[in-house]
Amino acid sequence: MVNQKPLIAIVGPTASGKTGLAIRLAKKINGAIICADSRTVYRGMNIGTAKPTNDEMGGVAHYMLDLVEPNDAFTLYDFQRLVNKYIHEIRGKGQVPFLVGGSGMYIDSILFDYQLGDEPDKLLRQKLDKMNNTDLLSLIKEQHTEVPINYDNRRHLIRAIEQGGVNKNRRKSIINNAYVVGISTDKNVIEQRIRDRVNIMLDAGFVDEVRNLVEKYGDQEPFRNNLYGEVQKYLRNELTYDELIERMVIVDRQLAKKQMTWFRRNEQIEWLNIDAAEKRISQILISS
RNA sequence: GCUGGGAUAGUGAAGCGGUCAAACACGGCAGACUGUAAAUCUGCUGGCUCAGCCUUCGGGGGUUCGAAUCCCUCUCCCAGCA
Numbered sequence: 001m002v003n004q005k006p007l008i009a010i011v012g013p014t015a016s017g018k019t020g021l022a023i024r025l026a027k028k029i030n031g032a033i034i035c036a037d038s039r040t041v042y043r044g045m046n047i048g049t050a051k052p053t054n055d056e057m058g059g060v061a062h063y064m065l066d067l068v069e070p071n072d073a074f075t076l077y078d079f080q081r082l083v084n085k086y087i088h089e090i091r092g093k094g095q096v097p098f099l100v101g102g103s104g105m106y107i108d109s110i111l112f113d114y115q116l117g118d119e120p121d122k123l124l125r126q127k128l129d130k131m132n133n134t135d136l137l138s139l140i141k142e143q144h145t146e147v148p149i150n151y152d153n154r155r156h157l158i159r160a161i162e163q164g165g166v167n168k169n170r171r172k173s174i175i176n177n178a179y180v181v182g183i184s185t186d187k188n189v190i191e192q193r194i195r196d197r198v199n200i201m202l203d204a205g206f207v208d209e210v211r212n213l214v215e216k217y218g219d220q221e222p223f224r225n226n227l228y229g230e231v232q233k234y235l236r237n238e239l240t241y242d243e244l245i246e247r248m249v250i251v252d253r254q255l256a257k258k259q260m261t262w263f264r265r266n267e268q269i270e271w272l273n274i275d276a277a278e279k280r281i282s283q284i285l286i287s288s
Numbered sequence: 289g290c291u292g293g294g295a296u297a298g299u300g301a302a303g304c305g306g307u308c309a310a311a312c313a314c315g316g317c318a319g320a321c322u323g324u325a326a327a328u329c330u331g332c333u334g335g336c337u338c339a340g341c342c343u344u345c346g347g348g349g350g351u352u353c354g355a356a357u358c359c360c361u362c363u364c365c366c367a368g369c370a
Contacts, residue, residue, distance in 0.1 A: 014326080039326055049326085075323040105325050114322045150320060153329040159322085167322045226326045250315075255326055261319070 004091050004177060006288050008281055009036070010100040011107055011263055012183030013256035015193040017274050019052055021183065022100040023060050025278065029285050032061040032090045034083055036101025036110070039222055041067040041074050044213055047206040048227040050197065063090075070213060070220045077116050080109040096285060102255075104262030111174040111266070120162040128158045136161065174268050179284055181277045182269040190256055191249075198227075198248045207231055226251050 012018045022033050039049045043066045051065060063086045068074050090097040099110060128136065136157040140147055146165045148156040160166055174180065210231040213223055227248055234244040263269060272280055
């Protein structure tokens with residue numbers, strides 16, 4: 001592995017154009033795309049996740065899409081394990097792996113090589129799920145395990161109990177032979193792109209997609225919130241069609257904002273506009 | 289044209305003489321977060337020279353020690369009658 005290709009991570013908020021950019025680059029320099037997205041792993045969640053269509057992929061290999069059913073558990077651990085495997089495989093073929101997506105924690109699990117422990121005990125999890133926050137906190141104190149910073153966040157409480165503390169193995173810098181480029185975007189531009197995309201999704205049959213998913217799987221977490229959640233409200237007649245459009249715009253804007261909050265933690269992201277990003281990545285790949 | 293109802297911060301909406309810069313929700317801003325993360329959770333959200341002060345509750349005028357809250361009047365909306 002003398003001449004191993006670098007890992008190119010392309011991050012950015014939803015609707016920033018990272019997918020399109022990655023496909024262009026991958027075509028140009030023989031790359032493969034790994035989708036770093038917590039929702040496109042689910043089969044059937046296509047329109048609302050802006051999952052690239054076969055047409056859009058243009059023959060570029062895409063990994064991590066359609067891995068599980070929406071009612072299957074899919075965690076950070078699964079993501080990390082598979083992505084690392086695919087990075088290895090892609091490099092083995094002499095191709096450049098592009099890690100592209102907007103799921104900050106998932107991306108960091110690769111870039112910062114999170115050391116995740118053993119799989120949590122399912123029975124314990126079931127038991128903890130039934131407890132309220134107060135009891136979870138008492139249990140943590142009883143066990144003298146470290147109380148998480150967000151002690152109002154029950155997920156963190158549950159995790160603290162499962163791992164007997166808080167995992168603090170955060171590396172200071174990203175792994176070797178990797179570059180992270182962030183697609184910087186003007187807020188107003190994103191707003192407009194989101195709005196346009198909402199209409200495109202709706203025209204493409206997004207409402208039917210959600211209806212079918214709910215019929216088939218019930219109300220699963222992957223489609224409880226965000227775009228999917230709003231359509232569910234519409235299906236329950238809690239929103240008019242016009243209200244649905246506005247809510248979808250709001251909820252997607254909020255997603256973009258939350259994504260940015262996560263990305264700001266990583267000081268090694270090179271923020272560039274889409275054209276500059278394309279040049280920069282091409283330059284990295286030529287010199288490596 | 290008459291009769292009722294209403295106009296409250298970015299929006300919706302409480303408040304109906306003092307404890308109101310004004311509940312709550314939404315929206316917005318900022319943040320935390322290593323196992324469902326597009327999750328979950330936290331703080332802020334009139335202005336300022338910020339433990340205090342100033343300007344707000346459609347406009348104007350009154351009553352009162354004191355008004356978003358009472359009275360008069362004007363403007364605009366909604367409903368019923370013409």
